Amino acid sequence: METTPASETSTPAVTPPPTTDVEDGIYVYSIIESTEPRAFGKLGIGARGDNVYTVHYKDLAAVVSRTPLVVYDPTREHALAHAHVNEVIIEEGFTPVPMSFGTLFKTEKDIVEFLEDTYSDLRDVLVKMKDKLEFGLRVNWDREEVLADIEREDEGIRRLKEEISKSQQSTYFARMQLGRLVEQALGERSDAYVRDIYEYLRDGAIASRSNKPIGDKMIMSAAFLVERDRADIFDQKVTEIAERYEGKLSFRYTGPWPPHNFVTIRLQLERSAVV
Numbered sequence: 001m002e003t004t005p006a007s008e009t010s011t012p013a014v015t016p017p018p019t020t021d022v023e024d025g026i027y028v029y030s031i032i033e034s035t036e037p038r039a040f041g042k043l044g045i046g047a048r049g050d051n052v053y054t055v056h057y058k059d060l061a062a063v064v065s066r067t068p069l070v071v072y073d074p075t076r077e078h079a080l081a082h083a084h085v086n087e088v089i090i091e092e093g094f095t096p097v098p099m100s101f102g103t104l105f106k107t108e109k110d111i112v113e114f115l116e117d118t119y120s121d122l123r124d125v126l127v128k129m130k131d132k133l134e135f136g137l138r139v140n141w142d143r144e145e146v147l148a149d150i151e152r153e154d155e156g157i158r159r160l161k162e163e164i165s166k167s168q169q170s171t172y173f174a175r176m177q178l179g180r181l182v183e184q185a186l187g188e189r190s191d192a193y194v195r196d197i198y199e200y201l202r203d204g205a206i207a208s209r210s211n212k213p214i215g216d217k218m219i220m221s222a223a224f225l226v227e228r229d230r231a232d233i234f235d236q237k238v239t240e241i242a243e244r245y246e247g248k249l250s251f252r253y254t255g256p257w258p259p260h261n262f263v264t265i266r267l268q269l270e271r272s273a274v275v
Contacts, residue, residue: 025105026064026105027044027045027066028104029064029065029085029098030062030085031062031063031097031099032054032063032089033061034059034061035059039051039054040092044066044081045081046081051065052064055108058115060115062111063089063096065085069106082101087257097258098259098260129262132225132228133255134224134226134256134261136221136222136223136224136252136255137201137238137251137252138213138218138252139221139250140217140219140249143216150182156181157181157182161178193245194220200240201238204224204234204237207224208224208225210222211223223260225262238251
């Protein structure tokens with residue numbers, strides 16, 4: 001099982017950078033609940049190493065860094081920088097409401113207006129997501145290995161395959177029938193694996209969300225919402241189910257992350273201050 005933990009980063013006491021550079025904007029990573037100014041280190045997106053700090057409205061705070069007013073392509077470097085800031089926020093004990101990659105405002109005043117305009121929606125989400133984290137799980141299989149197991153176990157498929165291989169004039173109908181039987185058996189086996197994994201992990205999570213698998217090897221792509229104080233229990237359950245299927249399935253387990261898959265609000269950015 002491959003596990004991707006959050007990085008370990010301390011929180012230095014730094015002062016927010018000046019905002020006099022008219023060519024700069026402000027990049028927003030997420031929203032947290034905080035009344036006190038916070039600084040998270042020189043982690044800002046881009047190559048400058050800008051300080052990451054907070055901009056406040058009442059008990060809400062946008063986690064931001066100054067940056068040139070440019071459109072950030074979602075390269076691996078930029079995506080990892082965005083994600084790393086939110087990892088550090090989680091390590092500091094906050095539950096961030098994530099902002100979309102590439103969210104830029106012109107000034108801090110614009111961010112305060114955004115927080116004011118969306119205050120009730122953001123407060124509602126922060127209350128619901130408080131002390132909850134998201135974990136990702138992707139499960140792959142070796143399709144040929146699984147098919148070999150099915151052929152050993154399924155007499156009907158094995159017999160039909162043998163008949164086709166021995167016949168010099170195997171019919172199109174027989175080959176089509178074999179293909180349908182194989183695909184049906186593979187689908188049933190995949191569904192059985194996924195049901196068992198969900199069932200085993202259900203007690204460790206508050207909620208789960210299934211995403212569409214990518215490619216022929218992936219049979220499961222899911223996000224799980226977990227109470228912060230039960231994260232170790234959930235980790236152990238993932239380890240146990242991965243050990244049960246060792247040699248048959250491969251597990252890629254990631255997190256903790258902000259609850260991207262469980263935040264359903266859509267915030268209207270109408271003031272043209274957002275870039």
